[in-house]
Amino acid sequence: xxxxxxxxxxxxxxxxxxxxxxxxxxxxxxxxxxxxxxxxxxxxxxxxxxxxxxxxxxxxxxxxxxxxxxxxxxxxxxxxxxxxxxxxxxxxxxxxxxxxxxxxxxxxxxxxxxxxxxxxxxxxxxxxxxxxxxxxxxxxxxxxxxxxxxxxxxxxxxxxxxxxxxxxxxxxxxxxxxxxxxxxxxxxxxxxxxxxxxxxxxxxxxxxxxxxxxxxxxxxxxxxxxxxxxxxxxxxxxxxxxxxxxxxxxxxxxxxxxxxxxxxxxxxxxxxxxxxxxxxxxxxxxxxxxxxxxxxxxxxxxxxxxxxxxxxxxxxxxxxxxxxxxxxxxxxxxxxxxxxxxxxxxxxxxxxxxxxxxxxxxxxxxxxxxxxxxxxxxxxxxxxxxxxxxxxxxxxxxxxxxxxxxxxxxxxxxxxxxxxxxxxxxxxxxxxxxxxxxxxxxxxxxxxxxxxxxxxxxxxxxxxxxxxxxxxxxxxxxxxxxxxxxxxxxxxxxxxxxxxxxxxxxxxxxxxxxxxxxxxxxxxxxxxxxxxxxxxxxxxxxxxxxxxxxxxxxxxxxxxxxxxxxxxxxxxxxxxxxxxxxxxxxxxxxxxxxxxxxxxxxxxxxxxxxxxxxxxxxxxxxxxx
Numbered sequence: 001x002x003x004x005x006x007x008x009x010x011x012x013x014x015x016x017x018x019x020x021x022x023x024x025x026x027x028x029x030x031x032x033x034x035x036x037x038x039x040x041x042x043x044x045x046x047x048x049x050x051x052x053x054x055x056x057x058x059x060x061x062x063x064x065x066x067x068x069x070x071x072x073x074x075x076x077x078x079x080x081x082x083x084x085x086x087x088x089x090x091x092x093x094x095x096x097x098x099x100x101x102x103x104x105x106x107x108x109x110x111x112x113x114x115x116x117x118x119x120x121x122x123x124x125x126x127x128x129x130x131x132x133x134x135x136x137x138x139x140x141x142x143x144x145x146x147x148x149x150x151x152x153x154x155x156x157x158x159x160x161x162x163x164x165x166x167x168x169x170x171x172x173x174x175x176x177x178x179x180x181x182x183x184x185x186x187x188x189x190x191x192x193x194x195x196x197x198x199x200x201x202x203x204x205x206x207x208x209x210x211x212x213x214x215x216x217x218x219x220x221x222x223x224x225x226x227x228x229x230x231x232x233x234x235x236x237x238x239x240x241x242x243x244x245x246x247x248x249x250x251x252x253x254x255x256x257x258x259x260x261x262x263x264x265x266x267x268x269x270x271x272x273x274x275x276x277x278x279x280x281x282x283x284x285x286x287x288x289x290x291x292x293x294x295x296x297x298x299x300x301x302x303x304x305x306x307x308x309x310x311x312x313x314x315x316x317x318x319x320x321x322x323x324x325x326x327x328x329x330x331x332x333x334x335x336x337x338x339x340x341x342x343x344x345x346x347x348x349x350x351x352x353x354x355x356x357x358x359x360x361x362x363x364x365x366x367x368x369x370x371x372x373x374x375x376x377x378x379x380x381x382x383x384x385x386x387x388x389x390x391x392x393x394x395x396x397x398x399x400x401x402x403x404x405x406x407x408x409x410x411x412x413x414x415x416x417x418x419x420x421x422x423x424x425x426x427x428x429x430x431x432x433x434x435x436x437x438x439x440x441x442x443x444x445x446x447x448x449x450x451x452x453x454x455x456x457x458x459x460x461x462x463x464x465x466x467x468x469x470x471x472x473x474x475x476x477x478x479x480x481x482x483x484x485x486x487x488x489x490x491x492x493x494x495x496x497x498x499x500x501x502x503x504x505x506x507x508x509x510x511x512x513x514x515x516x517x518x519x520x521x522x523x524x525x526x527x528x529x530x531x532x533x534x535x536x537x538x539x540x541x542x543x544x545x546x547x548x549x550x551x552x553x554x555x556x557x558x559x560x561x562x563x564x565x566x567x568x569x570x571x572x573x574x575x576x577x578x579x580x581x582x583x584x585x586x587x588x589x590x591x592x593x594x595x596x597x598x599x600x601x602x603x604x605x606x607x608x609x610x611x612x613x614x615x616x617x618x619x620x621x622x623x624x625x
Contacts, residue, residue: 010043010044011042011043011044011063011097011099011102012030012040012041012042012054012056012063012097013040013041013042013043014030014032014039014040014041015039015041016032016033016034016037016039017030017031017032017033017039017040018030018031018032018033026057026058026059027055027056027057027058027059028055028056028058029053029054029055029056030053030054030055030056030063031052031053031054032050032052035050035052035071035075036050036074036075037050038050038077038079040054040065041081042097042104043081044102044130045097045102045104045128045129045130045131045132046080046081046082046131046132047078047079047080047081047104047128047132048078048079048080048081049065049076049077049078049079049095050075050076050077051065051066051067051076051077051078051092051093051094051095052066052067052068052071052075052076053065053066053067053068061098061099061100062096062097062098062099063096063097063099064094064095064096065094065095065096065097066093066094067092067093067094067108073091073093073110074091076091076092076093077089077090077091077092078090078091078092078095078106080132081132082131082132084162085132085162085163086162086163086164087163088112088114088132088160088162088163089113089163090106090109090111090112090113091109091110092106092107092108092109093107093108094106094107094108095107102129102130103127103128103129104127104128104129105125105126105127105128106125106126106128107123107124107125108124108125109121109124109125109126110124111143112126112160113146113163114160114162114163114164114165114166115163115164115165115166115191115210115211115212115240116144116145116146116147116210116211116212116240116241117142117143117144117145117146117166117189117212117240118142118143118144118146118149119137119140119141119142119156119158119160119166120140120141120142120143121137121140122137122138122139122140134159134160136157136158136159136168137156137157137158137159137160137168138156138157139154139155139156140154140155140156140157140158140168140170141153141154141156142154142156142158142170144212144240145211145212145240145241148241148243150240150241150242150243151172151238151240152172152173153170153171153172153186153214154170154171154173155170155171156168156169156170156171157169157170158170164191164210165190165191166189167189168187168189169185169186169187170185170186170214171183171184171185171186172184172185172186172214172216172238174224174226174236174245176225176226176227176228177226177227177228177275177276177330178227178228178330180225182218182222182224182225184216184218184224184236185216186214186215186216186236186238187214187215187216188213188214188215189212189213189214190212190213190214191210191211191212191213192210192211192213192239193209193210193211194209194210194211194241211239211240211241212240213237213238213239213240214237214238215235215236215237215238216235216236216237216238216245217234217235217236218232218233218234218236218249219233220233225254226247226251226276227275227276227327227328228328228330229253229254229328229335230251230252230253230254230276230327230328231251231252231253231254232247232249232250232251232252232267233249233250233252233264234247234248234249234250234267235247235248235249236249246269247267247268247269248267248268248269249267250264250265250266250267250286251264251265251267251276251278252264252265253265253308253328253335255307255308255309255335255357256357257357257360258309261309263285263286263291263308263309263310264285264286265278265283265284265285265286265291265308265326266283266284266285266286275327276327276328277325277326277327277340278325278326278327279325279326280293280322280323280324280325280326280337281323281324283326291308292306292308292309292310292311293306293307293308293321293322293337293353294306294318294319294320294321294322294353294364295318295319295320295362295364295368295385295387295394296311296312296316296317296318296319297316297317297318297319297518298312298313298316299312299313299315299316300488301488301517301518301520301522302392302485302488303319303392303394303483303488304392305362305387305389305392305394307335307353307355307362308326308335317369317371317372317522318369319368319369319370320353320364320366320367320368320369320383320385322337322338322351322352322353322364322366323337323339323350323351323366324337324338324339324340324342324350324351324352325337325338325339325340329354332354332356333356333358334354334355334356335354335355335357336352336353336354336355337351337352337353338350338351338352338353338354339351339352347442347447348438348439348442348447348450348451349442349443349446349447349450350365350366350442350443351364351365351366351367351443352364352365352366353365353366360388360389360390361386361387361388361389362386362387362388362389363385363386364383364384364385364386364387365382365383365384365385365439366382366383366443367380367381367382367443367444368381368382368383368385368396368398369381370490370516370524371518371522371523371524373403373524374574375405376404376405376573376574377402377403377404377405377524377526377542377547377574378402378403379400379401379402379403379516379524379526380400380401380403380444380472381398381399381400381401382398382399382440382441382443382444383396383397383398383399383440383481384396384397384398384436384439384440385397385398387483392483392485393482393483394482394483395480395481395482395483396479396480396481396482396490397432397436397440397478397479397480397481398440398476398479398480398481399437399440399441399444399475399476399477399478399479400475400476400479401444401470401472401473401474401475401476402472402473402474402476402526402528402540403472403473403474404473404474404540404542404547404574404576405574405576406473406547406549406560406563406576407559407560407563408502409559409563410549410556410559410560411473411474411501411502411504412502412504413553413555413556413559414501414538414551414553414556415501415502415504415506416504417536417553418498418501418506418508418532418536419504419505419506421532421533421535421536422506422507422508422532425532425533427507427508427509427510427532428495428508428509429497429507429508429509430477430478430496430497430498430499430506430507430508430509430510431464431477431478431497431499431507432477432478432497433478434457437477437478438450438453438454440477441453441464441467441470444469444470445467445469445470446469449467449469453467463499463500463505463507464477464499464500464505465499465500465501465502465503465504465505466503470499470500471500471502471503472502473501473502474498474501474528474540475498475499475500475501476496476497476498476499476514477497477498477499477507478496478497478499478509479492479496479497479514480492480493480494481493481514481516482595484594484595486594487517487594487595488517488518489515489516489517489525490514490515490516490517491513491514491515491516491591491594491595492512492513492514492515495509495510495511495512496509496510496511496512496513496514496528496530497509498510498530508532510530510531510532510608511530511531511608512528512529512530512531513527513528513529513530513587513588513591513592514527514528514529515527515528515591515595519543519544523544523545524542525542525543526540526541526542526543527539527540527541527542527543527587527591528540528541529584529587529588531552531604531608532608533607533608534552534604534605534606534607534608535552535553536552536553537551537552537604538550538551538552538553538556539551539579539584539587541579541583541587542574545572545573545574545575546574546575546576546577547574547575547576547577548576548577548578548579548583549576549577549578549579550578550579550580550581550583550584552604557578560576560577560578561578563576564576564577564578581604584604585601585602585604588602589601589602
């Protein structure tokens with residue numbers, strides 16, 4: 001033993017060691033008899049070591065320990081004998097014990113394993129004082145966990161408490177989804193149980209597995225982006241066994257063109273994705289308010305667009321409301337709220353809402369609501385649309401079903417007449433783009449039905465009228481609508497694609513005009529006129545709870561006159577009445593003047609198309625389909 005001045009504990013003790021004195025130069029060498037055995041002990045410091053060689057300089061009263069280059073590092077280690085440090089252990093290739101100051105300085109330490117973290121002290125050295133007390137480590141590097149090494153922290157100020165515990169703080173270089181780096185101060189290092197995913201593992205383990213956890217926090221002033229164009233403030237929790245930080249705080253979209261934009265959204269993200277995805281349907285603001293986004297009708301019946309900023313009035317009716325994940329798509333430079341499975345091409349059902357702030361444009365897909373319907377009159381529609389926040393130009397390609405409570409015989413007569421005209425004179429296809437059609441009907445019939453329809457359509461033409469959900473009185477499969485700011489109305493552009501009337505297949509694109517709006521009281525206004533030939537045109541006009549029906553087919557007009565409910569309708573019920581050529585022309589001419597800027601009066605008897613192409617359906621029928 002080598003005694004320490006003023007202490008009953010020796011500075012150095014050894015068992016199974018070789019001791020050689022060189023009295024000429026006044027030093028002694030000490031080495032273990034068996035390489036790799038912790039034969040040298042420092043009772044005052046309460047540490048043992050297996051370091052291969054120690055040189056005790058009797059003049060300076062220092063004991064210098066070294067490892068030769070050919071000795072493996074694992075054979076040169078230090079561990080504490082103090083029980084409450086739970087066998088704290090580390091490798092090192094050099095040490096020096098100063099008998100006068102009673103301090104043990106160990107160097108060449110690659111790292112010290114504490115719990116599931118690797119702690120590397122500054123200059124790879126530590127100072128050990130009496131009773132294995134390690135001084136506060138500064139400028140420390142921490143890597144955790146020891147297996148996956150997901151996290152690396154630097155500039156740490158660390159106190160090692162035991163083999164399973166350390167405290168202090170360190171800086172974490174947080175890297176977001178586009179590799180921007182932010183320095184986050186992490187504190188409160190402690191152990192927590194690892195959440196087990198297997199019931200069996202939970203049952204067989206005698207004690208819960210633990211992992212190191214640390215916490216950090218950032219403020220709005222830190223200006224941290226956790227994803228492109230998304231700011232964050234709040235808590236950040238680091239789990240050693242998870243690659244991503246767990247976030248509990250608030251995010252704000254980086255909307256540069258919205259004046260004084262300051263809407264923070266609640267975020268709690270426990271997944272391991274670096275991208276930020278919010279469930280829009282459940283997202284609340286910092287104040288606990290539901291978030292607005294979509295297209296809405298103002299109290300003045302004007303249509304306007306929002307994207308995670310407030311509606312003009314919370315009571316404004318929604319025309320389109322998105323659903324799905326809210327995130328920023330760096331590939332397209334768009335903020336999006338969408339069904340991610342649909343976006344990935346895994347399904348056709350679902351909504352899409354994309355906002356390009358640079359262009360101030362939105363794109364949307366899914367169900368739209370023109371107005372609140374009734375049993376007597378309702379419109380069900382889905383659209384692929386776009387809109388501008390600059391000039392409020394809004395366009396829709398729409399699948400629209402009008403369900404009007406009129407005698408079924410009216411629809412039977414119409415359908416048979418139209419089928420006859422198409423058979424004899426032909427007509428352009430009415431279904432529109434095949435791919436767009438599938439997306440439009442998916443939200444009406446469901447994913448299973450649309451997939452079956454798609455598969456069957458490859459083999460031959462299938463009428464949409466065979467799908468029960470689409471067998472409505474007037475099913476328009478391809479209508480291009482445009483919003484008129486001036487008249488606060490949607491109006492059609494181009495031909496009207498009519499798919500079917502009830503179960504009767506039509507599939508024709510006809511010259512026609514459609515107008516949809518609300519009156520000052522918010523009640524629905526709907527007009528549609530379409531013409532397959534001078535002998536086959538039809539008009540339906542709803543306004544002030546009255547439906548006017550008129551046609552080139554006298555049989556239709558006679559049936560409406562005979563069945564009209566004008567005499568027996570109760571107050572508030574939809575009344576259907578016959579019309580006249582003059583009333584139909586009044587609508588058409590006003591429509592053409594307002595929306596098309598055409599002053600020339602319309603002729604009901606004019607042929608809508610001198611050259612008609614036979615439909616694809618007819619070609620397939622002629623080919624044997």
